[in-house]
Amino acid sequence: MQRAEIARAYAKPTENLNAYDLYLRALERFYTRSQSACEEALTLLERAIRLDPDYALAKALFGIVVVARDTGGWSNAEEKARATSLAREAVHSNRDDPDTLRFAAQTLSHIAHDYELALSTIVRAIRLNPNSAQVLMRAGWVHLHAGVYEPALGYFEQAIRLSPLDLEMGNMLFGAGVACLVQGRNDECLVFMRDAARHMPSYTPIYRWLAFACVCADRIDEARDAMARVLELDPGFRIAKISTPFRDATITENMRAAFRALGVPE
Secondary structure: OHHHHHHHHHHOOOOOHHHHHHHHHHHHHHOOOOHHHHHHHHHHHHHHHHHOOOOHHHHHHHHHHHHHHHHHOOOOHHHHHHHHHHHHHHHHHOOOOHHHHHHHHHHHHHHHOOHHHHHHHHHHHHHHOOOOHHHHHHHHHHHHHHOOHHHHHHHHHHHHHHOOOOOOHHHHHHHHHHHHHHOOOHHHHHHHHHHHHHHOOOOHHHHHHHHHHHHHOOOHHHHHHHHHHHHHHOOOOOHHHOOOOOOOHHHHHHHHHHHHHOOOOO
């Protein structure tokens, strides 16, 4: 699946082959989802953009790497501002590439909280490639952030059906779990979250959401186990590190309250 993803990038390559090589190397680092690998990916993408200032796909990938870093609690204000700026440039300069659009759309919803532009961007990506599991997954996240919950779960489930061995399966399951949780479907959420954790056993955000879901489902022992895993992976985790990409602020407020009940430091 990674080879297929890389091959798709050839559809609209930059004419600068050195910039393209940097993009591919950044894409490979991004897929590991670790803090250090994402830092390396950003460095590679900045080099690619310097070589080709019109490289929209590299700009869009920069944004989605920052989304991963923000979800993990590793981002800073400077890189988030840079991600927002590059995502807007990518949307306005390359409106016919669904991969560019899917990355930019989630950056705009998660980092910039520009939900309307994010929704219109992801809708365009779907029209361009309605059978792309990757596009549909990003559509799920964008709709979640924008508070349009009902179609979000459908996008994730369709993505899972279309690409059952996808490299991003953990992220698809994670999104489906969040989509269930915000609709009060706690038991279904736990099924998705546990499966996502099996696919991405070292990805801290999944365990944070699993802990939150367990509190909502009154499974306190399991919630404590999930939070113990969070603190094992990220000993410095604090409630203040929780990102807030959702239009509905009560989601973040409820998560913080759940974590306080579990004894997580502020």
